[in-house]
Amino acid sequence: MRIVVCLKQILDPEVPAKDFRVDPTTKRPIQGNAKLVVDSYSENALEVGIQLKEKSGGKLVAVCVGDKRADEVLRRALALTADEAIRAWDPAWQELDAAAVAHVLARAIRATGGADVVLLGRQSGDVERGLVGPMLAEELGAPCVTVATGAEPAGDRLRVRREAEGGYEAVEVPLPAVLTVTNDEANVPRLPKVKDVMMATRKPVKVLGTGDLQLDPSRMDPGVVLTDLYVPEMDSTCEFVEGDDGPAKATALATLLRERKIL
């Protein structure tokens, strides 16, 4: 089984709001001292991929759309036993919309041996579009299962556990299939071993450009344009309850809730 995990690198989502700035001309966040990190749902997707490889055998392939900085994400996947790492990038891609990202991923997968299962995070922690995974399924003409928490082989099909109203459901799909992954106790990301991190630095990252991908230009045309990005004014209006200790503050809070008729 060839399992492809698409990973996204994002600006650290835990940057405090007070440090978050936007460049008014480029309409992009200013990175400042913030790190770039692997999106957390990508990590869950990678974990599902590792577990699936353990159950079914085969190859685990990590794919990322991004510039050289994204190699860090791929190295982490290699350290977590990914067999191949592929990065697709063209400096002309400054503002790819979700459909264009899905198209690039589909062509990158096609150019590197295809996939039986493609895993992505349900949505990223930066722009939170939630579009790329299902659009990639359409690109590949494959079924899509969203908010998956895990998967296992079931004959020539895949049995996927996914979040559903009031619990979970099990869904069976033929291969190839695209799964978008949500966080769950069943897919808490594991940490790489130190020796594997060292090994990963020596493994190659295959870089694909526009020429390798055979892109359809009409699919790269953006459907939307970002016309503004700004930091909203958020006045903190928090009223702190005073008191000498915890119980005193609790009493003051109960009084406040009664007086204001909040309860």
Added chain:
Amino acid sequence: MQGVLVFSGQQAGQLTRAALEALGAGRRLASALNEELLALVVGADVERAAAQAIAAGADAVFTVANPILAEFQADLYLAAAEAAVRQVDPRLVVFTLDSAGRDLLPRLAYRLNAAAVTEVTDFQVDGKVVKWIRPVYGGKAMAVYQQLRERALVGLRAKMHEPAVLDGSGSGRVVPVDFTVDESTAVARVVERIQATLSGVNLAEARVVVAGGRGLGGPEPFAELQKLADLLGGAVGASRAACDAGWVPPSMQVGQTGTIVAPDLYIAIGISGASQHIAGIAGARTVIAINKDPEAPIFKRANIGIVADYKTVLPTLIEQLRAVVGA
């Protein structure tokens, strides 16, 4: 290309809250664009939900009725929605991003080669141009998008839009969509449903939510939170950190990608306030935060704050509130 078509989900003949939110926003959009508000109702039975959509202000309701559409199934509903959009040819298609909306919108946008905007919390209409406004970077910034295609599919963030009111004065028409489908379209098949053992008040609908985070330090304190929630007739929620630690099941996760809640009162205990958590409580009326770190971001969102170790606060608070609510 004319009109604002709203995907209007139903459960047993009743439009869902998500559908009413989308119809409410759809009405405002249609009026501002001076176009018709159109509803799409899909299911085994569509009459009652279609009548509700008209009562909610739709000028016309397009229906897809088929026994195999009794339960939501993404592949089947996607085919139905695609047929409807091709027949109706609307300028905008509006979804609320509940689980069905999240499944349908991206794939439908791909098939129709339409612009796609998600998590929309606000919009501005100027002539025929709409500016779609949504939070990004966990609410630390707001982004404004404009569509570059004639048709856009718009996903509204749940619980952020005023729902339509069923006032019964509408007089819209009901038009069946020319569409046939059979089971073979359902490629992904549900083979088993696993109910989580949930008890008590539904988190999404609760008027009071008591939620715990990493600061609780383990699963045991959630029993104390449950006591407080029971006292107030509320539900217990948790931050993603508490769920990922395995202290409580993920069904209790409150946040942008967990359950989005909009209670009258939200009590956050030991929750630092990661952006995605704050985004999930944007609709809460009053937020009380109890945290020992005065710098915790949750206090930026909270209306009332207590800086203290929750362990020293909770017993007295429960005791005092028992007197307030007269239990």
